[in-house]
Amino acid sequence: MSENGATERGTWTVKTGLAQMLKGGVIMDVVSPEHARIAEEAGACAVMALERVPADIRRDGGVARMSDPEIIVRITEAVSIPVMAKARIGHFVEADILQALGVDYIDESEVLTPADEAHHIDKRAFTVPFVCGCRDLGEALRRIAEGAAMIRTKGEAGTGDIVEAVRHMRAVQGEIRRLCSLSPDELPAAARDLRAPLELVERVRAEGRLPVVNFAAGGVATPADAALMMRLGADGVFVGSGIFKAENPPAVASAIVESVTHYGDAELLARVSRGLGPAMRGQSVASLPEGEALAARGW
Amino acid sequence: MTVGVLALQGGFREHAAMLARLGRASVEVRGPEALDGLEALIIPGGESTTIARLIPRYGLREPLRDFCAGGRPVWGTCAGAILLAREVDALDRPGLAAMDIAVARNAFGRQVDSFEAGVELAGVGGGPFRAIFIRAPRIASAGKGVEALGRLADGSIVAARQGALLATAFHPELGDDPRLHEYFLSLGGVNARPAIG
Secondary structure, three states: OOOOOOOEEOOHHHHHHHHHHHOOOEEEEEOOHHHHHHHHHHOOOEEEEOOOOHHHHHHHOOOOOOOOHHHHHHHHHHOOOOEEEEEEOOOHHHHHHHHHHOOOEEEEEOOOOOOOOOOOOOHHHOOOOEEEEEOOHHHHHHHHHOOOOEEEEOOOOOOOOOHHHHHHHHHHHHHHHHHHOOOHHHHHHHHHHHOOOHHHHHHHHHHOOOOOEEEEOOOOOOHHHHHHHHHOOOOOEEEOHHHHOOOOHHHHHHHHHHHHHOOOOHHHHHHHHOOOOOOOOOOOHHHOOOOOOHHHOOO | OOEEEEOOOOOHHHHHHHHHHOOOOEEEEOOHHHHOOOOEEEEOOOOHHHHHHHHHHOOOHHHHHHHHHOOOOEEEEOHHHHHHEEEEEOOOOOOOOOEEEEEEOOOOOOHHHOEEEEEOEOOOOOOOEEEEEOOOOEEEEEOOOOEEEEEOOOOOEEEEEEOOEEEEOOOHHHOOOOHHHHHHHHHOOOOOOOOOO
8 A cells, every 4th residue: 555645456455355355255167158147146256257167178188278358258248246267377468368358357277288387477567366276385375476366275176076175275274373383483494495485474474374365276066065165264165167067057056155155054054955966077186197187287 | 242244255354353453342144143132233345246145045134124224333345335225236136225325336347447545534534544446336326314425536425324324335344444443333322442341
């Protein structure tokens, strides 16, 4: 915040603030205006506009890029909730294009084929805010240092297997608890081990939490999965393939929204989980062929 | 002597933190039973379409309307202001229609147009309030019993009060300035700085 009168766009507070308003909500992957309307109707707090959901990206192979702007624009016109879209890791021109399209948040995503194996996008240079994936606290803090205003677990997108999202969320929360037990003179070594800036490490220790909102993503397929991630400390949940690969997408979408609001209420979870039909079939992460884990992309 | 914060979705934690700074206990409201015995209520920012769907799902619409009509202070920030309004453009569910204001959603554009600005607020001393606007609504018109408390340079009303009902298009809970929370607590004749305990 600078002097009090001036009007400023794209400030850190404005970028992180939108993520704070998404908390306790569900962000759903959609590939068409029809999907987007189903998501909005079910109570999604935002949608991720894509050409293909991660399960199809995984199945199809090839190079996965930013979606066709035509699809993004049509989805943007179909709903009044915030619209996110994905750019490839390091592909700052895709990010430029997404910002020009007016998307509300950019996901610099390992689900797409990385464009740069060494450098992530300099997210501070943009007016639009970014969300990035992480597997542990160090990775989260490296992305925040680059300007990410929101963090999510990477999980393992498109599998419907929650195990990696759980691993990543437990890693982040456990490492935060560990930092909080250290004395101030131990923080420089902790920052070195985390490969993260000392200033951010000190801030996490002082506040006992990440300086930005942290959602769960990558493998959420059922209301119970979503509530599990909330119980583990997620601020909200991304659901990718889990909704539109299920047999009854509107019912699953609505049930996951309720499970995130009332994640601590087992009776409600039991009620909303009934009669949803088969969840997405999925693929266990343990059965993935070597080199097919999307979460290994980025550093 | 407790303030409720509607906790269906959105920025409820930030309001609770600001209230705690002021020495004020708060409870998260997810169902009608949690409204019993509250002295005031905050409806936070978040996604108004999401919250508008969840309110009737848990039988909260009539209890919330009764609470608003009962004279106790109720404050809606951003999505909360949208839900309080008598009239809203582009919201496909009824809100609470508790306050005589008409509100336009996303009136300043998409996230790239979100901004912060200094706003002078009537009744809040100490200079302009640094207000955070995120995909914010605008109070397009206000009825006779409504006082416009703050406007942007272009004349847009962004804060208004009708009796003990308060609506702000921006997010005082995201900044570091507790003056609006103090002002809100004073609306019901509630002492904003109670003795501890």
